Amino acid sequence: MDQDKVQIIVAEIDKWRRSKLLPEHYCDFLMNLYMDEREVEGPSVLGISQKAVSNSNWKTWMSIIAITGIISFIGLHFTSFSFWMQTGVLAVLAVTLYLVGAAQRVKQPLVSCLCFGGASGILLLGGIYLLHLREAGTVPLVFVVALCGMIWILTGIAAKFPVFHFAGWLLLLLIYAFVLRHNITDIDWIGVELSWVPLSLVLCWLAWLLHHVNKQISAVFFLTGVLCWFGGELYGFVWTGLDKDVLQLLLGAKLAVGGGVLFALRKKWVEWVM
Known part of the structure; x- marks a missing residue:
């Protein structure tokens, strides 16, 4: 066969x-x-x-050699291309990898995952590189990274690869933290918690809401919600001058509360994600 x-x-x-x-x-x-x-x-x-x-046969080998030669030529001379040619090359390469990944989704899951990963990496790193060439500034950079995050989420959902779905949420959370950092300079520990805890609760609620529809999506929302539960402390340690002892106390308290809730409701939430 x-x-x-x-x-x-x-x-x-x-x-x-x-x-x-x-x-x-x-x-x-x-x-x-x-x-x-x-x-x-x-x-x-x-x-x-x-x-x-x-x-x-020889035609297959010649095709492989020709494609490898073209890719090598583009790679070696990429920086000498004009801005729009570089944009076109990166766009064609990303789209091609996405199409190949979609075509191989059932037959070759590993190849499909590698293609999606390569395309997603090109999309993010290529976009940052091109914006750096144009000296575009912070706002376009935030927009491109957020757009990449949304594309990763859609790719993960469509291809049923939860890792890309979760990676997309990580990008969006980084953008969220970046926006907080640059728009709220004077923030106390209450403000930090209010910035992250409601988001965590909303994501966990969405996980519960969607678990009858798709458990993979529900699992990603639940994991992202758990991450956001501790997002305030992570944000506080990295991007604020808040007292580390207070943040440590908050982290310990939230670990106890979160762990207790997860244990008490373990028969409920385990059905959302498994």
């Missing part, structure tokens, strides 16, 4: 196992059957088997 079809069937069997659509021993039998057939193809790296390499 074709290698791609086998991989799709194996992925489906794994879904049946997780969703309890078939008994465990049936899933094991089917998995062993198709895994044995896949092993006939020989060892593989990122889904490329020995047989595929051995039976490849």
